Amino acid sequence: MPELPEVETTLRGIKPKTEGHSIQSLIVRNGKLRWPVDSHLTDSLPGQKLTAINRRAKYLLLTLTSAKTGAISHLILHLGMSGNLRVLPHNTSVQKHDHIDLLFDNGYMLRYHDPRRFGAFLWTDQPLDQHPLLAHLAPEPLSDAFNASYLFQLAQAKSCSIKSFIMNNRYAVGVGNIYANESLFLSGIHPTTAAKKLTKKQTEVLVVNIKQVLAKAIEQGGTTLKDFLTPDGKPGYFEQELKVYGRENLPCSICSTPIQRIVQQQRASYFCPKCQPKK
Structure with a gap:
């Protein structure tokens, strides 16, 4: 998508x-x-x-x-x-x-x-x-309104997984499955961690990484994982930057531990069990 x-x-x-x-x-x-x-x-x-x-x-x-x-x-x-x-x-x-x-x-x-x-x-x-489709959307992730204080305050009342939380348009917009996986890996957060268990420091790191991952993906023209093409017919190149998404059983780029895959709410989650320990 x-x-x-x-x-x-x-x-x-x-x-x-x-x-x-x-x-x-x-x-x-x-x-x-x-x-x-x-x-x-x-x-x-x-x-x-x-x-x-x-x-x-x-x-x-x-x-x-x-x-x-x-x-x-x-x-x-x-x-x-x-x-x-x-x-x-x-x-x-x-x-x-x-x-x-x-x-x-x-x-x-x-x-x-x-x-x-x-x-x-x-x-x-x-x-x-x-408009009903736009009225309840969260702040744009690359804007100043999307910050650690904003996200931490919302997360305190949420027992859902952090991955599901940042993929919910009411709390964060545009953090699709690929970019959620990548942001959580860079932040050292296991995708099944309950949102309310995140510390302020973890939230600060996560927000920074969400912004960086999205900005880098835009710079690379998006991610080509099936049939996405840019308006001039060219593929997006962010796929070459992916650290965990689609890399099941391949070595982690940081510690060489094999990347694991689980399914959360019918979506594939990829993570390094060493760099993203489950707590």
Whole structure:
């Protein structure tokens, strides 16, 4: 699943050739995504100007301005389990699972490709911070609001595992399975440790590592573990930096102890039993 670094990479890739341009047309080949694509969009989007593209957690937020009335609306896009967005010339041939094309007046289009169709292409004319998908999200992990004091205070009342805790969007956003595993390894914290058992010092270290892991992944263009591609069709390279994820039975990069794998809430957790002792 594309996580925060992959979505941020996508944003940075699509922004230069789409932001500031007007929508010429919308082509929906298959609107049966996680939620059905509004049928009125093929008529209402043409003529709208894409005035800004932002990200909130794993959602891409496209702000539109009506050329006629100046009214503001938004598209909320999510890449689901297997989706990607690419900027392509209008005449690019259609491939299987190319479900939506958003064509702009500069000859480029934004193409949404999603084999499993778990993504989203939603429209709203309401304030984004009031939208049900966005209203209860935690602070952005690379912001100052996401800090050790914030996380430690929340963790004190949580008996769930620390891995589940930092993957919950109400407490931390964008820390998907890959990045949770990597952050916990760098912090020396076993993934099954109860969140409320973390000390202030451990929380400080964990927050620092979450920020560093996500920032490094963004710098490397995300992680390619199946079909994630950047908007220019290139793979992300953070996979080469992974210390524990997907490395079961391989030696730990620090102590050479074989990496172990367990399953938590149907997600694979990887850890070094020596560097991350269970307490």
